[in-house]
Amino acid sequence: DIQMTQSPSTLPASVGDRVTITCRASQSVSDWVAWYQQKPGKAPKVLIYRASTLETGVPSRFSGSGSGTEFTLTISSLQPDDFATYYCQQYNSYSTFGQGTRLEIK
């Protein structure tokens, strides 16, 4: 199984900050990575797929990059609605999600 390890697990930040979440794969997954945002009690919402392609309707402050084993999700200027938990997903070999990064208000 391919493991996806996210860091940090918790990220305190303030509105307006630029934040980056990292996801490392235990083996190469090419660019078959997606990122999701989940708010309490809600289903996840896809933000990015194919490592860097922005899903339709997602604000441009979200961006993704990476290939192989290291991937990042960046939010360029945090908005109040962005405080949530973020998950990476690989779909190169079946599928695996990371353990999540909780973005919390500092």
Add this chain to the structure above:
Amino acid sequence: QITVKESGPTLVKPTQTLTLTCTFSGFSLTTDGVGVGWIRQPPGKALEWLGIIYWDDGKRYSPSLKSRLTITRDTAKNQVVLTMTDMDPIDTATYYCAHGSNIWVFDYWGQGTLVTVSS
């Protein structure tokens, strides 16, 4: 407009078999490149991918759960069914089904259904 919705029991006993149904609208599961996936999330924990069924009736399962899972579809009813055998309290979770764009990117999710395993 794509919608998906999970249905099934909220409580099952240990060793029992869980059967969940995903009823969807707004797409066909016979369209090339479409998948319907199942994902679960124990309370307060991370997402876990369980399995997926493709437009051509192909199926893939999580290797760690493969022996316990079966996914089937009824294209006439626009439904996908997940069966998980030998349920255990550690299987207590919210179970989601989701539409897979390019098969594996889950862009439309159901609201989830909480399944508790307890005697």
